[in-house]
Amino acid sequence: MMEIGLNHYLVLSTILFTIGLIGVMRRKNLLLLFFATEILLNSVNIAFAAISHFYGDLTGQMFAFFVIAIAASEVAVGLGLLIVWHKRHSNIDLDALSTMKG
Amino acid sequence: MEKYLYIALFAPLVGSMFAALFGARPKTVIAGLVPSTLLLISLIASSVLLVHIIGGGEVIHVEMMTWMATGDLYIPFGFVVDQISVTMMMVVTIVSTVVHFYAIGYMDHDKGFNRFFAWLSAFVFSMLILVMSDNYAGLFIGWEGVGLCSWGLIGFWYHKESATWAANEAFIMNRIADLGMLIGIFLIYWNTGTLQYEEAFAAMPGLDNATLTWMGIFLFIGAMGKSAQFPLHTWLADAMEGPTPVSALIHAATMVTAGVYLVIRSNELYSLIPNVGLFIASLGAFVAIFAASMALVNRDIKRVIAYSTLSQLGYMFAAAGLGAYWVALFHLMAHAFFKALLFLGAGNVMHAMDSELDPFKMGGLGKVMKTSMIMMTLASIALAGLFPLAGFFSKDVILEAAFAEHHFIIYTVLLLTAGLTAFYSFRIIALIFHGEERYKLFGFHPHEAYKFMLVAMSPLLILAIIAGSFRTTFFSVVEEILSATEYHIHSHVTYWVMTIGTQLFVILAIAYAYKKYMSRDIKVPDGTSKMENSFKYKLLINQYYIPYFYEEYLVKSYRELSTVLWKQVDMKIVDASVDGIAGIIYGTGEKTRNMQSGNLSTMLKWMVAGTVAMLSLAVVFGLAVRYSDEIKTILSGLGV
Amino acid sequence: MFEAIAFYLFSFLTIAMFFITVTTSQALYALTALAAGMIFISAFFFILGAEFLGAIQIVVYSGAVMALYAFGMMFFDTTREVKEKHGNKYIVVGLSTLAALLVVAIFAAPIVSDNITALYPMVEGAGNVQQVGMVLFTKYLVPFEVAAIMLLVAMISGIVLAGKKMDLSLTLYSTAEIKDMKKDQEKKVLS
Numbered sequence: 046m047m048e049i050g051l052n053h054y055l056v057l058s059t060i061l062f063t064i065g066l067i068g069v070m071r072r073k074n075l076l077l078l079f080f081a082t083e084i085l086l087n088s089v090n091i092a093f094a095a096i097s098h099f100y101g102d103l104t105g106q107m108f109a110f111f112v113i114a115i116a117a118s119e120v121a122v123g124l125g126l127l128i129v130w131h132k133r134h135s136n137i138d139l140d141a142l143s144t145m146k147g
Numbered sequence: 148m149e150k151y152l153y154i155a156l157f158a159p160l161v162g163s164m165f166a167a168l169f170g171a172r173p174k175t176v177i178a179g180l181v182p183s184t185l186l187l188i189s190l191i192a193s194s195v196l197l198v199h200i201i202g203g204g205e206v207i208h209v210e211m212m213t214w215m216a217t218g219d220l221y222i223p224f225g226f227v228v229d230q231i232s233v234t235m236m237m238v239v240t241i242v243s244t245v246v247h248f249y250a251i252g253y254m255d256h257d258k259g260f261n262r263f264f265a266w267l268s269a270f271v272f273s274m275l276i277l278v279m280s281d282n283y284a285g286l287f288i289g290w291e292g293v294g295l296c297s298w299g300l301i302g303f304w305y306h307k308e309s310a311t312w313a314a315n316e317a318f319i320m321n322r323i324a325d326l327g328m329l330i331g332i333f334l335i336y337w338n339t340g341t342l343q344y345e346e347a348f349a350a351m352p353g354l355d356n357a358t359l360t361w362m363g364i365f366l367f368i369g370a371m372g373k374s375a376q377f378p379l380h381t382w383l384a385d386a387m388e389g390p391t392p393v394s395a396l397i398h399a400a401t402m403v404t405a406g407v408y409l410v411i412r413s414n415e416l417y418s419l420i421p422n423v424g425l426f427i428a429s430l431g432a433f434v435a436i437f438a439a440s441m442a443l444v445n446r447d448i449k450r451v452i453a454y455s456t457l458s459q460l461g462y463m464f465a466a467a468g469l470g471a472y473w474v475a476l477f478h479l480m481a482h483a484f485f486k487a488l489l490f491l492g493a494g495n496v497m498h499a500m501d502s503e504l505d506p507f508k509m510g511g512l513g514k515v516m517k518t519s520m521i522m523m524t525l526a527s528i529a530l531a532g533l534f535p536l537a538g539f540f541s542k543d544v545i546l547e548a549a550f551a552e553h554h555f556i557i558y559t560v561l562l563l564t565a566g567l568t569a570f571y572s573f574r575i576i577a578l579i580f581h582g583e584e585r586y587k588l589f590g591f592h593p594h595e596a597y598k599f600m601l602v603a604m605s606p607l608l609i610l611a612i613i614a615g616s617f618r619t620t621f622f623s624v625v626e627e628i629l630s631a632t633e634y635h636i637h638s639h640v641t642y643w644v645m646t647i648g649t650q651l652f653v654i655l656a657i658a659y660a661y662k663k664y665m666s667r668d669i670k671v672p673d674g675t676s677k678m679e680n681s682f683k684y685k686l687l688i689n690q691y692y693i694p695y696f697y698e699e700y701l702v703k704s705y706r707e708l709s710t711v712l713w714k715q716v717d718m719k720i721v722d723a724s725v726d727g728i729a730g731i732i733y734g735t736g737e738k739t740r741n742m743q744s745g746n747l748s749t750m751l752k753w754m755v756a757g758t759v760a761m762l763s764l765a766v767v768f769g770l771a772v773r774y775s776d777e778i779k780t781i782l783s784g785l786g787v
Numbered sequence: 788m789f790e791a792i793a794f795y796l797f798s799f800l801t802i803a804m805f806f807i808t809v810t811t812s813q814a815l816y817a818l819t820a821l822a823a824g825m826i827f828i829s830a831f832f833f834i835l836g837a838e839f840l841g842a843i844q845i846v847v848y849s850g851a852v853m854a855l856y857a858f859g860m861m862f863f864d865t866t867r868e869v870k871e872k873h874g875n876k877y878i879v880v881g882l883s884t885l886a887a888l889l890v891v892a893i894f895a896a897p898i899v900s901d902n903i904t905a906l907y908p909m910v911e912g913a914g915n916v917q918q919v920g921m922v923l924f925t926k927y928l929v930p931f932e933v934a935a936i937m938l939l940v941a942m943i944s945g946i947v948l949a950g951k952k953m954d955l956s957l958t959l960y961s962t963a964e965i966k967d968m969k970k971d972q973e974k975k976v977l978s
Contacts, residue, residue, distance in 0.1 A: 049794050054835075055894045057798050061805060063887040068809030070752050070879045076859060077814060080821050083852070084805050087828050090844075098835040103922045106837050110923075113840075113847050114934045118941030120852050124859045125948030131863060143745035755882050762889035769893070 054095030061088030075127055075137040079120070086116045148199060149209050152228055155192035155236060156275050158185040159243070163268035166261055174260035176251070182268040183247035189271075190240040193233070200233045201624055208281065215284075222342055227281035230625045234476060235278035235408055238483045241606065242400040243271045248603035249491055250392040252596065253498065257390075263303060267396070270296035274401045278408060282342040283332045286409070290328070290373065293402045294321045300397060301389040313385040320382045324372020328409075331365030334358065348415040356420065363416055363423040366409060374406030374460050377434050381694050383457055384441075387449040391494030394449060399456050399490050400483035407463045407479055414472045414629055421470070425554075428468025432560040435461030437691075439567035443574075444687045446672070447504045448493050451575050455530065456486055458564060462545055465557060471548040472629045477621055478541035485529035485537060485611040491604050492523035496579055499593035500586065506575055507671040508591075511584035516595045520580040522608050527576055529611045531569035531653050540615035543646060550645065565649060569656040577664035585671065793834055801827040818856055825849045839919045 065088060068081025090109040097105025131137055162182030169178040196207070207228040215222045228236070247267065254260050273296055277289025295318075302314030336342055338358055339350035351359060370376070375383040386398055397403070410417060410427065417424050435458045442454035459482050466475035499516060500509060513520040529536040532543060542565065549558040586593065595601075689695065742753055771778065804824035808817045825848040832841030923931060960968070 047788065047791050049791055052894075053794065054831075056891060057801075059887050059890045059894070060802060062890065063883045064802065064805045064809055066755055066883045066886055067879060068805075070748070070755060070882070071809060071876075073748055074814070076856070076863060077817055080808050080817055080856070083821060083848075084808065084824070087825065087848075090840075091828060091831055094832055094835050094837050094840060098837065103918060106840050106919060107922060107927050109837075109840055110843060110919075111930060111934060113843055114938065117847050117852055118938050120855050121941045121945040122948075124855055125945045127859065128862060128949045137863060139747050142747050752878060752882065755886060759882055759885045759889060762886065762893065766889055766892050 051095055051099040054099075055092060058088045058092035058095070061091065064088075073139045075130075075139055075142075078139065079123055083116065083120075086112055148196070148204075148207050151192040151195045151199075152207055152209060152226060152279070155189045155196065155240070156226065156272070156279060158189040158192070159268045159271040159275065161185055163265050163272060166264035166268060169261035170265060172261060174258070178261035179247070179251040179254075179264050182264045183244065183251065186240065186244045186247050186268065186271060189275075190244050193236040193240045196228050197233050197237055200228065200230055201620065206230075219340060220336070222282060222284045224285065225281040225343070226279045226285075227344070228279065230628055231408075231411060231476065232278050234480060234621075234625070235404075236275065238404075238480050239271065239274050239278065239401050241610070242483055242487045243267075243396055245603050245607055246392045246396040246487065246491070249395075249494070249600050250390075252600040252603075253392055253494055254390065255597075259303065263300075263390070266296055266299045266303070267392070270300065270397065270402075274405070277405055281344055283335060283344075283347070284342050286412075287325075287328065287332060290325070290369070290405065293397075293405060294318060294325075294373075297321075297386070297397050297402055300393040301386045303389055303393065307388070310388040313382070313388040317382040317386050320379050321372045324369050324379055327365045327367075327372075328369020331362050331367075331369060334362045334365060338362075344412065348413075351416055351419060359416065359420050360423055363413075363420045366413060366416075367423065367427060370406030370409045370464075371430075372406075373409075374403050374464070375457055376406070376430055376460070376464065377437060378693070380434065380438070380457060381690070381697060384450050384453050384690070387447070387453050391449070391490060391497060394453070395487045395490035395494070398453060399486035403456060403460055404463070404479050404483065407460065407467060407475055410464070410467045411472050411476050411629070414467075417467070418470065424468045424470060426468070428465045428549075428554065428557055431461040431464030431466075431468055432557045432564075433461070434458070435465065435564040436560050436567070437461075439564045439571065441687050441690050442571040443567065444684055446507060446688075448496065448506050448575055448579065449490075449504060451571060452486070452489055452493060455489075455568060455572065456482075458568060459486070459530075461564075462542060462561065465561060466545045466548060469548055469552055469554065469557070471545070473622060473625045474541065474544045474548055476625065476629070477618065478545060480621075481529070481537040481541045481611075481614045484607050484614055485526040488522060488526040488604060488607040488611055489530065491600075491607070492519050492526065495519040495596040495600070496523075496593075498596060500591050503589075503591065505671070506578035507585065508589050509579045509586050510582045511580070512586070512593055513580035514584075515593050516580070518595060518601050520576075522601075522604060523580070524576055525608060526611055527572040530572050531657065532565055532649070533653060534650060535615060537611050537614035539650075540618045543649060544618075546649065547642075547645070562649065562652070566652050566656045569653045570660045573657045573660035574664050577661050581661070581665045790834060793830070797827050797830045797834070801831075814860060818853070818860060821856075822849050822853045825853065836915060838915045 062085060065081050065085035068084060069078065072078045072081055090112055093105040093109040093112075095105075097103060097109075127137060130142075134141065159182070162185035165185075166178045166182050169175055200206075208225070209227075210223045210225040213221070213223050247264070250263065250267065254263050257263065270293060273289050273292025275289070277286055277293060280286045280289060298314045298318040301317055302311045304310045305314075332342065335347055338354055339347045341347055341350070372379045383398060383403065387394055389397075417427075438454045438457035438461065442451045442458070445451050445454065459478070463475045463478050463482070466472075466478060495516065496509070496512065496519065497504065499512070503509070525536070529538040532538040532541075546558060546561055546565070549555075549561060686692070741749055801824055804820045804827065807820040808824065811817050811820070826845065829841040829844040829849075832838070832844055
């Protein structure tokens with residue numbers, strides 16, 4: 046227990062990923078859904094960094110770096126779209142978002 | 148010569164199909180005339196064949212086409228005209244032609260006129276297939292065909308609940324017996340490898356006695372159903388629900404004799420197993436007296452005649468069982484004529500009395516219906532077996548045969564039955580045609596039947612009178628293929644005592660019947676007289692309570708079983724599982740419809756579910772790759 | 788030993804914060820918890836010796852991304868309580884548990900085997916920032932440039948989507964011309 050190995054980090058990453066999944070499945074407000082997505086991305090970053098540390102390989106950190114960049118731009122574009130939707134419909138409830146019915 | 152065979156066989160079929168064309172239309176006389184004429188043509192063709200056979204011509208054997216040729220089994224549609232079948236053909240065609248012409252008049256006011264002739268001719272066709280076929284399979288086809296047509300004809304007035312019930316009873320009882328017959332046919336095929344009569348009989352002496360006994364027993368079970376032997380006899384009396392021509396044709400002359408025909412045709416089999424023959428004879432004798440006893444008190448003229456048919460069938464089986472096959476065939480032929488005549492006469496009476504069946508409500512009809520009275524009286528004399536009418540030559544020979552073979556119990560029973568037969572036949576005659584005119588009390592206005600109907604009946608009358616003289620010709624013709632034994636009673640004295648004694652006994656019975664029932668103070672029994680309430684009377688009039696027994700203990704329990712199977716098994720298990728499968732598919736469709744609901748939250752959930760599925764696949768494959776060697780050893784151990 | 792304490796402490800905190808984020812009904816609390824979680828995750832990066840990544844995490848996530856979310860919250864006026872209709876919670880819990888178990892199982896497997904070799908091995912002696920620099924501008928140059936373009940596009944799209952009166956170009960026309968065009972539009976609307 047004392048010796049922190051790769052497994053510990055991976056288990057932590059899994060737990061955080063699961064929490065993120067719960068959030069994605071549960072949240073009906075679009076803004077809060079975005080929060081859960083952030084959690085997912087962060088948990089993956091931890092996993093990458095941990096593997097990179099324990100194998101002495103920089104690839105993991107690079108990947109995490111790019112993930113952060115992408116997450117930031119995703120937030121920008123996502124919020125922009127959300128604003129446009131809000132202007133039209135005045136609410137951001139997920140259940141009302143069903144024009145893609147099939 | 149073959150063309151006469153085909154004409155005789157297929158003319159009734161053409162007639163039936165012709166009449167069937169008019170089935171849904173109202174009555175047209177042509178739908179009755181054409182089948183009758185075609186049947187006349189069939190009769191002529193049969194006569195040509197008869198002349199050919201009597202003149203010593205050789206047996207005609209045709210194979211029309213192959214029915215089944217699979218593996219070792221070869222069954223053709225084959226027909227044979229030999230002495231036995233030509234006799235039966237004559238009987239069938241003569242009686243059918245007469246009945247057809249009679250029915251044109253009898254069914255005059257009936258809505259189902261056209262349908263009636265379609266069924267009737269179809270019946271004749273099936274019966275001809277039965278008697279002309281040269282193998283057991285063809286016989287079985289005809290067997291089922293007559294059963295079906297009998298059902299259609301008994302239940303002809305299908306709006307009447309009692310008629311449909313009687314039709315179903317007849318058919319079902321026949322079906323039960325057919326199971327026995329089928330087993331017999333299977334046994335024959337299994338042991339001899341063929342169903343053709345000639346080849347099967349040739350192979351039979353080589354089989355062991357037990358097999359032959361079973362064959363004989365099972366075939367006889369089939370005959371029991373068709374010829375209404377005890378215990379499958381209740382349908383015959385109920386079959387009187389059908390129109391009278393039907394009773395005349397089917398339940399006097401043709402269908403019920405199919406069982407006797409079967410035994411006669413299989414005589415080579417039954418000669419090898421005399422024990423079964425003795426059983427058949429004993430059963431026949433029992434049925435004879437059993438039916439006669441029930442006819443003594445019955446108040447329905449058609450039923451009385453039906454019981455007398457049953458009784459005479461017992462005589463025929465007694466003869467066949469004792470090995471006197473030619474006697475059975477001869478009695479079959481003679482009986483067909485006078486019984487049909489009797490039925491048709493009863494039809495005249497019923498027609499005159501508005502379908503009233505109780506003879507106690509008639510009486511003194513002889514004044515109005517002279518011709519019918521003469522016909523019925525002569526037919527009854529023939530039935531009673533008085534010299535020189537037909538019955539004497541056939542019935543008395545049966546008695547002689549029983550006596551000569553030293554089966555004295557059977558002889559006594561048959562002798563007693565002869566007396567009873569005479570008594571009840573003339574009871575009916577006396578009640579209907581003689582005595583006081585009780586019908587006037589009930590407001591009936593009887594009249595004689597149409598002239599052409601009486602003319603149609605006359606050939607039967609003539610044959611009933613003269614058929615006895617055919618005996619020697621018959622014997623010489625038939626002895627070629629039936630084991631023909633002349634029955635010799637050792638001393639002439641015994642013979643003459645027997646014959647004269649029987650005749651006296653019968654005449655006494657007739658006289659007693661006349662005396663009792665011609666008197667002026669016959670009243671319609673209304674349930675209060677001492678005799679009606681006596682135990683013997685009740686027993687007989689309720690047919691020894693056998694139908695009641697069948698209904699209570701067999702039919703009811705079977706119906707319960709059927710209801711249980713229907714409600715519990717069929718509806719709850721079979722239906723439920725089929726509906727369940729449909730329900731599962733439907734439900735799955737409903738649930739997966741949510742996948743496309745457009746709701747992002749649901750879609751996200753499905754996404755996670757899909758991810759889980761993919762992950763599990765990855766785990767499974769990874770494990771498989773990891774442990775592939777162990778998996779291979781396990782699978783090879785299982786033999787894959 | 789310190790590492791162990793730090794690891795367990797921060798992991799507990801992170802899990803708690805993120806749990807609050809997904810379950811609370813108050814949007815403000817969710818936002819705050821998310822920001823806190825981000826900081827704690829950067830602590831993990833520092834423990835793992837990825838200092839550059841940890842700094843980036845704080846600056847970009849807790850600084851920029853959270854600020855964006857805060858502006859978003861102000862815009863949508865979700866400072867109040869969020870009312871949400873919840874579906875079947877057993878499906879949610881079940882699915883997520885299954886997913887967790889499976890992922891752990893998958894991760895456990897190749898770790899047992901030791902045949903993973905490093906593609907871009909760390910150089911001993913150099914600090915983390917230098918190493919990242921060495922790899923980023925040599926081996927990962929193209930993805931770096933592409934990421935830059937992506938950020939540019941995202942920025943422009945954010946402005947266009949969210950900005951007001953973005954249908955007219957302010958640089959091509961002078962202010963007076965814009966006023967005239969506006970009046971024309973209004974005239975058309977009124978007539």
